[in-house]
Amino acid sequence: MSETPGPAGRRTRVAVVFGGRSSEHAISCVTAGSVLQAIDRERYDVVPIGIAPDGRWVLEADDPERHAIRGPGQLPSVDASRAPVTLTRTGSGAGLVVSEAAAPPRELGDVDVVFPLLHGPWGEDGTIQGMLEMAGVRYVGAGVLASAVSMDKAYMKVVLGAAGLPLMPSTTVTAREWAADPDAVRKRVAALGYPAFVKPSRGGSSIGIAKAHAADELDAALEGALVHDPKVLVEASAEGAREVECGVLETLDGDVETSVPAEIRITGDHEFYDFDAKYLPEEATELDVPALLPEDTAARMRELAAQAFRAVGCEGLARVDFFLMPDGSLVVNELNTMPGFTPLSMFPRMWAATGLDYGALVDRLISLALRRGTGLR
Known part of the structure; x- marks a missing residue:
């Protein structure tokens, strides 16, 4: 499908949607700040749309600095007191309507493409993608199925394993199973061996992840993960492995290309790549x-x-994380359909090292979305 710019006389309108209801709300805001700063304002008319933690959509400030992390405990959040905004179906696609107190609804005009910078459930998991498909508006990134499969680590392993990709041994634990028969769960995890990583199945940014070094640490690790998700993945630890990543992008002709790989090395007091190591600049990474x-x-x-990108039917972009094992073999850890775009994020760094700078990367993703229609494909 050929690229569909905005109507004659105006720039292509991009709605940058961020925040959301997941535990990664703050990181989504940080990502949005970076994209708002980098997007080409001569080519695109940008409308920042924030989703508050309670699910309200608002017309947010077009201010990258407001959406930055200012230090430990100083995480950004969408301002729920701002004017509510609604995405509505129009004759030509979808439009935005702002509702302000003591004023009639105000139309912002049609939206040509949505850039959903949402991490975690209620955004990266196919939910907003399904809504945008129903509204008939183009959007950046993976579709409904690929988003849902990739967000759920347990199902992602099923799909990637069926495609023959190498994975770490794991077991899935639900809140119901843990409450009904904790001893059976403990036995399943023991079969994997210790240490083991305990992760919310549908989480990200290392929120809720813990490393159980031995059986006496498992219960607390499971309880901590279940706070974030009623389904938890317990995975054998890749002891002695190096953590390496690779970016994937669609090309404008429908093929895929990959970035140079990158490696994360954790130093200091961090045993693994946790939230602070990922996002706080002063941490030792x-x-x-x-x-x-x-x-x-x-x-x-x-x-x-x-291969992983194609296995889940991904579109647009993805970051694939690997373990490089001590014997030199590679194991796929996970695939992220909306990797972070913060100043410290690996995805834009890898593409910059490959020859595609931040601004060009954002432009590529919008161009891909404009070329791709909604509906079955």
Whole structure:
């Protein structure tokens, strides 16, 4: 499908949607701040739409600095007191209507494309993608199925495993199973061996993740993860492995290309890549972009990343995370359909090292969305 710009006489209108109801609300705001700063204002008319933690949609401030992390405990959030905004179906697609107290509804005009910078459930999991499909508006990134499968780590493993991709052994635990028969759960986890990682199945940004070094730490780790998700993935720890990542992008002709790999090295008091290590600038995290890898290993990683992208039916972009095991083998950890775009995020860094800078990356994603229609494809 050819690119569909805005009508003659105006720029293409991009609604940047961020915030959301998940525990990754703050990180979504930070990502949006970076995109708002980088997007080409000469090409695009930008409308920032915030989704408050309670689900309200508002017309947010077009102010990148307001959406930045200012330090530990100083995380940004969507201002729910701002004017409510509604996405409505129009004859030509979808439009935005602002409702303000003591004033008639105000139309902002048609939306040509939505850039959903939402992380976690109620955004990255196919929910907003389904809404946008129903509204008939183009959007950046993966569709409904790929978003849903990739958000749920347990189902993602089923799909990637069926495609023959190498994975770490794991088991899934539901809140109901844990409440009904905790001993059976403990036995299943023991079969994986310790240490083991306990993760909310549909979470991100390392929120709710814990490492159970032995059986006596499992209960607390499960209880902590279940706070965030009634379904939890328990996975054998990739002891001694290096954490490496690779970016994937669609090309304008429908093929895929991969970035140079990057490596995350955790130092200081962090045993794994937790929330603070990911997002707080003063934390001790060392990044190698590109990763220092043998050529054949890097080539194999890029091949596996593209294979994972295709296996889940992804579109637009993805970041594929790997473990490089001590024996030199590669194991897929997970696939993220909306990786972070913060100043510290690996996805834009990898593409910059590959030759596509931040602004060009944002432009590529919008162009891909404009070329792709909604509906079955």
